[in-house]
Amino acid sequence: MATFFMFGKYSDEAIQKISVERTRQVHELIERLNGKVKSIYALLGEYDVVLIVELPNMAEAMKASIALKRMTGISFFSAAALPVEEFDQLVGQI
Numbered sequence: 001m002a003t004f005f006m007f008g009k010y011s012d013e014a015i016q017k018i019s020v021e022r023t024r025q026v027h028e029l030i031e032r033l034n035g036k037v038k039s040i041y042a043l044l045g046e047y048d049v050v051l052i053v054e055l056p057n058m059a060e061a062m063k064a065s066i067a068l069k070r071m072t073g074i075s076f077f078s079a080a081a082l083p084v085e086e087f088d089q090l091v092g093q094i
Contacts, residue, residue, distance in 0.1 A: 001054040007047040014073035
C-alpha cells in the first residue's frame, strides 16, 4: 500500500454540504478502492482539508481524487508520501 496526502480546497457548494454523513461517505469511497483513510484534518491556509490515505497504487489515488471531486465538490491536489525511514534507506542505496 502507498500513502497519499490529498489536499482539498472547498468550493462554495462543498462548504454548504459539510457533514458527518459526508465524512462517512468519504471513508466508504476510499475503502471501495481497496484503501484506508488513516486520518482527515481540517486546515487553515491554502487548503481546507487533508486526507491521509493508503491506496494500492497511483491509479487508485487518481480514481479517488476524481471520485471525491464528483461526490463532494472538493478539488484535490494529491502527493505520494514515503515514511522518512524508508526514504533514508532509499537514498542510502544511491
